[in-house]
Amino acid sequence: MHIGVVMGTGHGSDGATGRLVNELLDRVRGIVPDVEVSTVDTDSLDLGPSCAACLGCMTAGEQSCPNFSSAARAARLMEEADLVVFATPVHSFHVSATMKRFVDHFAYLIHRPAHVGKPCVQISTAAGAGHDQALGYLKSATRRWGFHTVGQLGVNGPGLKKAPYRAKVDAALDELAASVVDQARNPVEPAPTAADLIGFRVARLLVESGRDEGPVDAAYWDERGWFDADWFTDRKLPWFANRLAATVEKKIRKGIAEGSANPYQG
Ligand SMILES: Cc1cc2nc3c(=O)[nH]c(=O)nc-3n(C[C@H](O)[C@H](O)[C@H](O)COP(=O)(O)O)c2cc1C
Incomplete structure (x- = not known):
């Protein structure tokens, strides 16, 4: 060990x-x-x-x-x-x-x-x-x-x-x-939480939007098929948490595309 x-x-x-x-x-x-x-x-x-x-x-x-x-x-x-x-x-x-x-x-x-x-x-x-x-x-x-x-x-x-x-x-x-x-x-990866699944989607968004500045991140994700996935591994995901993450991702993408996101004010 x-x-x-x-x-x-x-x-x-x-x-x-x-x-x-x-x-x-x-x-x-x-x-x-x-x-x-x-x-x-x-x-x-x-x-x-x-x-x-x-x-x-x-x-x-x-x-x-x-x-x-x-x-x-x-x-x-x-x-x-x-x-x-x-x-x-x-x-x-x-x-x-x-x-x-x-x-x-x-x-x-x-x-x-x-x-x-x-x-x-x-x-x-x-x-x-x-x-x-x-x-x-x-x-x-x-x-x-x-x-x-x-x-x-x-x-x-x-x-x-x-x-x-x-x-x-x-x-x-x-x-x-x-x-x-x-x-x-005997490492046991816990089921991803909603925060984990949102984190995955935010990382994917970051990597996707940075593809033109440098190919390294995107190549890493391409190799692992992560652009077409909802999580790093093919384990079964908690359905509700994953739906929630998808909704949050949609909102973030809309906020970025339209400039409608709110600044953080504490
Ligand atoms: C710059 C500095 C800031 C510290 N801030 C805190 C703190 O915010 N809260 C606290 O309880 N102790 C604080 N401490 C005390 C240390 O966390 C404590 O003594 C720690 O156990 C030292 O560990 P070490 O001997 O491994 O360096 C601070 C100590 C230093 C030097």
């Missing part, structure tokens, strides 16, 4: 997030002794101050990114792992800046989701608050790359000194470790 860890902190295994990930991995090893673990930490990936925002990854392919080789190890980790752990400290009610930079670097995966069918978990640590925003963001970002989340855990580091909180975290880690092993061995 091969577990990949994307660690969104420079504090490594001495930090709160690293310690929590290690506690999870120790439990996983308690169930399956021969686990191979590969880790990248997002602070030490040389991805520049921020994504160069050239969009070359989408129009000409990820190899055209100025940071392509610096990120190659991380790309390989996600490709080769049976399950990926995305871990971050909560910084100002969000993921850490280098985790955000990591997500931005792989934005082409929104157009060319390469991880359909692969399970992941998300972990955060904080002084007290913000797990919902940080983990919610990581879940939706990685979902766009094809991953499906099989568990999340957000822990307040200072709270661990109190025995009742520590006991609840231990129980949650036991549960998460069991899911990690189960899903890494």
Whole structure:
């Protein structure tokens, strides 16, 4: 079993997030002794101050990114792992800046989701608050790359000194470790939700409308027959959710064609 860890902190295994990930991995090893673990930490990936925002990854392919080789190890980790752990400290009610930079670097995966069918978990640590925003963001970002989340855990580091909180975290880690092993061995892609199916159609629309700027995304979809599909795989789709997604897509297309979409006003 091969577990990949994307660690969104420079504090490594001495930090709160690293310690929590290690506690999870120790439990996983308690169930399956021969686990191979590969880790990248997002602070030490040389991805520049921020994504160069050239969009070359989408129009000409990820190899055209100025940071392509610096990120190659991380790309390989996600490709080769049976399950990926995305871990971050909560910084100002969000993921850490280098985790955000990591997500931005792989934005082409929104157009060319390469991880359909692969399970992941998300972990955060904080002084007290913000797990919902940080983990919610990581879940939706990685979902766009094809991953499906099989568990999340957000822990307040200072709270661990109190025995009742520590006991609840231990129980949650036991549960998460069991899911990690189960899903890494036998990944079960959940039925897509209405949001997933809308996401598929929005990605299709993006790729279709970008065909003239660069053929890479469209060729990826052509090869997989996704322009003629309602989902990435040929699994049976929930009928109502798929109809809802089709209606939303129609509305979005009309809004774009006629300029009748409303600006977002909160
Ligand atoms: C810049 C910065 C912003 C932070 N923002 C939050 C926050 O919004 N909510 C919170 O509860 N803790 C916040 N913290 C505390 C960290 O989330 C917490 O200490 C975390 O467990 C550190 O993990 P690490 O040792 O793996 O880096 C922040 C810390 C830093 C450095």
